[in-house]
Amino acid sequence: MLLAAISFLSSSAFSESAYEAANRTAWENEAISEQVGSETKDLAEKFKRAMSGYDGSAGKRAQSLAEAARSHAVNANAFNSTPEDVINAIRSPGKVYVFVSSSMPKGQIISLYRSLSLTPLNVEVAYRGLFPGNRTLIDFSRQAGKILRDSSDQVNAIVGLNPTAFREFGIDQVPCLVFISESGEPIKQYGSVNVSDFFDSVSRGEPIISPIGATFEIAERDLIEEIQDRMSSINWQEKIGKAKDRYWERNSPKSLPTGVEESKLSLDMSVRVEDDISADANGKHYVIARKGEVFNPMLQPMMSQYNRRIIVLNPNEDRQVAWAKGEVEDALSRNLKPVVMLSELLSGDKWDTFGKLEKELLVSIYTLPDVVVDRFSLSSVPVVIEPSLTRGFMDINYIGCDGSVCGK
Known part of the structure; x- marks a missing residue:
């Protein structure tokens, strides 16, 4: 079982690539903001706002991912303490833990896995942490998965990382079997773990002899301590600065010249399907649109109340801002929503x-994405794009700038 606290490792919060991904999505920044304070949170909000832009669905996806990441961060209180809900889950009556380590002979671990293949127990x-030499959860998963495959049996158990359970039950050597009684109290046995024999002894009320056979030191470092150390070693201000720089390198707005003449165009928003669009659902194949068909999104019922006015400008010119x-x-006076x-971006x-x-x-405010420039074939700013009086069309109004004034 991977506890919520461990989610930070899989989110790549320690690596340079996390911030490279942040240039495309916002959730990594939201996750990090739980740790580094309001400055990063403000940065994450700007990421989301700049990236959502004209594509409303992209903004919603970013928000959904951000909320999911925030939930992981909020649940990760094991960095400093053990949350009550996590402890309650760990001490769930009837639960059985088998604590192991890579310090144990591989054959012993495989034999243990095989002994669990038929058990109906939960x-x-x-493991307490990543295997020695691992850097990520992926490394751990690959290595642990290989051991599972080598067992050649269907293991009826969850195999994973649970440093909090190691702490909760004070496990300092392995192997160790822990059974949670109806009262929530743990019954422990160190040494050669045989689940069937152990429960026979428990059911008969016999005293538990521990240890039975050899035990081993735990080779893996406590994952919670490792996460804390990695987090504390990161220069967050430097990371934030580099993330800002990389964002604008990849997401600078589309630059357009200032127009000198006014003109108006009406653009038919129809599109022609170049290839069949299909999908599989419920075991059937459906053709959504066929090659050659013409589709106009502005004529769809959901667009009947479209009331956006897109206003594009260069903010470095005071006349365009005015x-x-x-x-x-x-x-706003016409009940239109200005976008x-x-x-360009302001100098500085x-x-x-x-x-x-x-x-x-x-x-x-949003940056001008290439998709808007390309779809409307924009050639200069300032410009206004809004629904035409002719259904299925959009009007493109180029504004001329002369001297200190833009427009008439």
């Missing part, structure tokens, strides 16, 4: 762009 085979402010106010996108600290403009325009 058994967990627990124009955008007027467009936002006009949109402001930037073709790029992250300050959002806070400054959101305070001035009183709406959320």
Whole structure:
């Protein structure tokens, strides 16, 4: 069983790659924010806001993942203490633990696994931490999985990491078998573990003789201690700084020139299916759309109430900011929802762009993604994109800038 506390190791919170992944999604930053405070949390919010942009579904996916990661972080109180709910689960009556270590002869571990192949009991085979030489849970899983495969039997038990159970029962040598009685008290036996013989003795009320046979020191380091050490050795400020830099290297907005003439285009939003789109469900194959079919998303019932006005500008020009402010106010007066996108970032600290403009325009700000530029064939800014009076079309209004003013 992998406790909630161990989820941090699998989330790659210790590696450079975690922050590289954070440039594409927001959940790693949310998980880390539980540990490093409000600055990283603010950064995570900016990641989510910048990445959601025009793609609302992407924003929802990022939020869902962020909440899942936050839940893992909140449940990981074993870094500092043992949560009551975790202890209650560990001391569940009828539960059986078999504590082992790689210090034991491999043949003994395999024999133990084979002895569990037919047991109907709720058994967990627990290691205290990663095998010596392992760096990640993947390394541990591969090595533990190989031992399982070598047993050549279907093991009727959970095999995994549970350092909290080692702590709770004071296990300092292996092998050790622990049975949780109806009262929640553990009955322990060290040495040669035979589950059937052990329960025969327990059921007859016989005293438990311990140890029986040889015992071994635990080779694995307590995983909770290892996680704490790894977390404390990370320079979080340096990581955050590098993450910020890499984000803009990969996600800078699409730069467009400033327009000098006004013009208006109406774009038919229909798309032609280039290849069959199909899916399998409930054992059947379904063709969702066939090659050559024409589809217009703006004509679908769910888009009948579409009321977005997309406002694109270069925030480094005061005249465009002033124009955008007027467009936002006009949109709100017409019950349209303004969506402001930037073709450039403010000079200086790029992250300050959002806070400054959101305070001035009183709406959320996004960077201009390539998908919007390509879909509407945008050629200059400032520009407004909104539903046309003609159903199935979108109007693209290019605004001309002359002197200190944009628009008429």
